[in-house]
Amino acid sequence: SYVVTQPPSVSVAPGQTARITCGGDNIGSESVHWYQQKPGQAPMLVVYDDSDRPSGIPERFSGSNSGNTATLTISRVEAEDEADYYCQVWESSSDHYVFGPGTKVTVL
């Protein structure tokens, strides 16, 4: 089965840029989605298909995907961005949806 990896945590000062990576074998050929989850809440889609944003998601959230790494970038980080972030891909060979282990973003 397809395995994706994420760093457990990322710390960033307000106003700076946070980059969260999602690693996987040739993940650049996959479609990667990113979810934000705040404590006690359901996850929310913030980036889909590598770099597209659902309506209502601030432009500060952007994504890229190439080679073995996909990246979620949060520019001009705000306190409200403190949350867990999960990447997700679809494994076509097994028709499975795979989530990464999650990254906790702390705003200093």
Added chain:
Amino acid sequence: QVTLKESGPVLVKPTETLTLTCTVSGFSLSDASVGVSWIRQSPGKALEWLAHISSNDEKSYRTSLKSRLTISKDTSNSQVVLVMTNMDPVDTGAYYCARISGDYRTGFDYWGQGTLVTVSS
């Protein structure tokens, strides 16, 4: 307005069978390219995909849990049901249903609020 809402027992005993229902509104389970998945999250842990049912009733299951899971839908009542047998304390956690509208490139665009299930005697 698209909504999904999970319902089911809060507490189940070990070895019992869990039945969860996801009631949707704002779209139809027969809409082309619409699918619904169940995803769970043990306390303090990551999201774990369990099962998926597509608009044409195709089903897929997490390999490690396939023998314990059954997903089905009642289109007329706008419900997706997940049955998980032989519950164990490690199955304790929040269970979410989530929608995919389109193909694998769209992601889970709407989620339910989740329902907490505790497995304990």
